[in-house]
Amino acid sequence: MSGTVGDRTSLARHLTTDVSTEPVLAWRTWALSGRRDGTDLLLRPVAGRSRPWRPREPAEAACKHARLHAAPNVDCSCGLHGTRAIDVLRWARSPAVLGRVALWGRVIEHDLGFRAQYGYPQVLGLVCRFCFWQWGPLGSRPTVVGWFPRDELVPFCNPHLDLARRYGMHPRRLLAAGPVEVRLRDTYAVDALVL
Ligand SMILES: [Zn+2]
Ligand SMILES: [Zn+2]
Numbered sequence: 001m002s003g004t005v006g007d008r009t010s011l012a013r014h015l016t017t018d019v020s021t022e023p024v025l026a027w028r029t030w031a032l033s034g035r036r037d038g039t040d041l042l043l044r045p046v047a048g049r050s051r052p053w054r055p056r057e058p059a060e061a062a063c064k065h066a067r068l069h070a071a072p073n074v075d076c077s078c079g080l081h082g083t084r085a086i087d088v089l090r091w092a093r094s095p096a097v098l099g100r101v102a103l104w105g106r107v108i109e110h111d112l113g114f115r116a117q118y119g120y121p122q123v124l125g126l127v128c129r130f131c132f133w134q135w136g137p138l139g140s141r142p143t144v145v146g147w148f149p150r151d152e153l154v155p156f157c158n159p160h161l162d163l164a165r166r167y168g169m170h171p172r173r174l175l176a177a178g179p180v181e182v183r184l185r186d187t188y189a190v191d192a193l194v195l
């Protein structure tokens with residue numbers, strides 16, 4: 001699961017050079033927001049109202065339950081979450097992007113993964129959430145990205161776009177998934193997700 005480290009993953013490395021510990025590598029999913037033309041892409045946590053992961057700067061954990069301790073805290077659920085295995089993420093709510101992240105700073109280990117103080121993605125790829133829920137990361141790659149009001153972006157494969165429409169999800173605009181994915185990787189200066 002180590003994967004290849006290309007030139008562009010050096011950003012995650014660069015951002016971690018001021019700490020002495022080696023970062024741990026983990027998997028996670030995000031929701032995605034952006035404008036109707038596919039610009040201003042921003043990775044957002046799938047759960048709660050946590051802060052977005054901004055391009056080209058480390059994400060830093062903050063406790064949203066009680067701000068009286070530094071995140072992550074052993075007795076809390078706060079921190080930037082990452083899992084050891086991809087399959088665990090199949091139960092994530094509304095994933096739009098799957099990626100491998102470097103986590104560093106204070107890191108708390110759990111059976112299934114980690115909660116960390118800092119994080120930054122190394123590789124990113126768009127996922128059709130319906131494929132991901134059913135088949136995991138090896139499901140179909142999305143062909144389109146739907147734009148919804150409030151700048152929510154949702155990748156779909158063609159069959160699941162049809163299904164979503166039958167269930168009342170109507171994207172206001174459809175963008176080709178390929179260029180959105182390339183722009184996402186450029187924005188965050190990361191490599192493609194290869195499984
Ligand atoms: Zn906390
Ligand atoms: Zn699908």
